[in-house]
Amino acid sequence: MRYRRFGRTGWEVSEIGYGMWGMGGWTGSDDELSVAALHRAVELGCNFFDTAYAYGEGRSERLLGELLRSHPEKRLYTASKIPPKNRKWPSRRGFALDDCFPPDHIRKCVEGSLEHAGVGSFDLMQFHVWEDDWIEDDRWVHVMDDLKREGIIRAVGISLNRWEPWNGIRAVRAGLVDAVQVIYNLFDQAPEDELFPACREMDVAVIARVPFDEGTLTGTITRESTWPAGDWRNLYFVPENLIPSVERAERLAADLPVGLSMPDAALRFILEEESVSTVIPGMRSLRHVESNCATSDEPALTDDVVEMLRGHRWNRVPTPWSF
Numbered sequence: 001m002r003y004r005r006f007g008r009t010g011w012e013v014s015e016i017g018y019g020m021w022g023m024g025g026w027t028g029s030d031d032e033l034s035v036a037a038l039h040r041a042v043e044l045g046c047n048f049f050d051t052a053y054a055y056g057e058g059r060s061e062r063l064l065g066e067l068l069r070s071h072p073e074k075r076l077y078t079a080s081k082i083p084p085k086n087r088k089w090p091s092r093r094g095f096a097l098d099d100c101f102p103p104d105h106i107r108k109c110v111e112g113s114l115e116h117a118g119v120g121s122f123d124l125m126q127f128h129v130w131e132d133d134w135i136e137d138d139r140w141v142h143v144m145d146d147l148k149r150e151g152i153i154r155a156v157g158i159s160l161n162r163w164e165p166w167n168g169i170r171a172v173r174a175g176l177v178d179a180v181q182v183i184y185n186l187f188d189q190a191p192e193d194e195l196f197p198a199c200r201e202m203d204v205a206v207i208a209r210v211p212f213d214e215g216t217l218t219g220t221i222t223r224e225s226t227w228p229a230g231d232w233r234n235l236y237f238v239p240e241n242l243i244p245s246v247e248r249a250e251r252l253a254a255d256l257p258v259g260l261s262m263p264d265a266a267l268r269f270i271l272e273e274e275s276v277s278t279v280i281p282g283m284r285s286l287r288h289v290e291s292n293c294a295t296s297d298e299p300a301l302t303d304d305v306v307e308m309l310r311g312h313r314w315n316r317v318p319t320p321w322s323f
Helices: 031-043 059-070 103-117 132-136 139-149 169-173 195-202 213-218 239-255 262-271 286-297 303-310
Strands: 003-005 012-014 048-050 077-082 122-127 153-159 179-183 205-209
Touching: 031 059, 031 286, 059 077, 059 103, 077 103, 103 122, 103 139, 122 139, 122 179, 132 169, 139 153, 153 205, 169 195, 179 195, 195 205, 213 239, 213 262, 239 262, 262 286, 262 303
Parallel strands: 048 077, 077 122, 122 153, 153 179, 179 205
Antiparallel strands: 003 012
């Protein structure tokens, strides 16, 4: 496992981190399998774990707390997220800070996350949605500063809405955040345009999420794919998204050189970007943990392969189903 500097915090984090949404709220989650996968990730050198209050309403955070207590000898970095008070994902233009993150709500949720995990502090606490206009209402800044002074959190981050990498640049340039979590993958390359340069300039860490485009870039989703009732993917992979996604994945698969799988290409493409501190694939099985962590040991992609992959960029804009 290779490690990267996590922006101005100076933390050395595994370039393959662990996204814990799937084990908290997706259908088919099994705590016993999740725990085994988490422990295997630690064995393989993974030391950055990203969860959220909303992932199973604390279920994922509880699993993370158990992991920490099982490995007191390891320095494991913990990240969680504060849910918006109005429970609207993503945020929308016109939402005020009081709609999503009034100061008392921030503190209450952070304390709730600590209780779920059974820990005294988190390394990184992120806002689960974000509007850049909120930098003009500094009440959130003051409460996060208070939490840092109290030793409850060590760094502050924002998680950007899907396909809106521009909607965090003001917060980055204002020096108000230590980390930005953004969707960045083979299809969604837009963060490279403005967000990543701003993060490099301000020494802000980048957490790349959704590396497999919610599964499309694993090559396992087809036009006939369905999910159990209640699974959020039924809302995301509506026909106007499922069909184009599968078609683009098929074109990508046809372009890959022999020996390079779609999941491997997806992760290695992200790791080519120097702005990325860690990428957090969702992993619920030992097989996924082992294959994803092994990517860190692979050599860099050749220039011609990177150029080919860049040609699969897909510029998308938010829609009613792209929460």
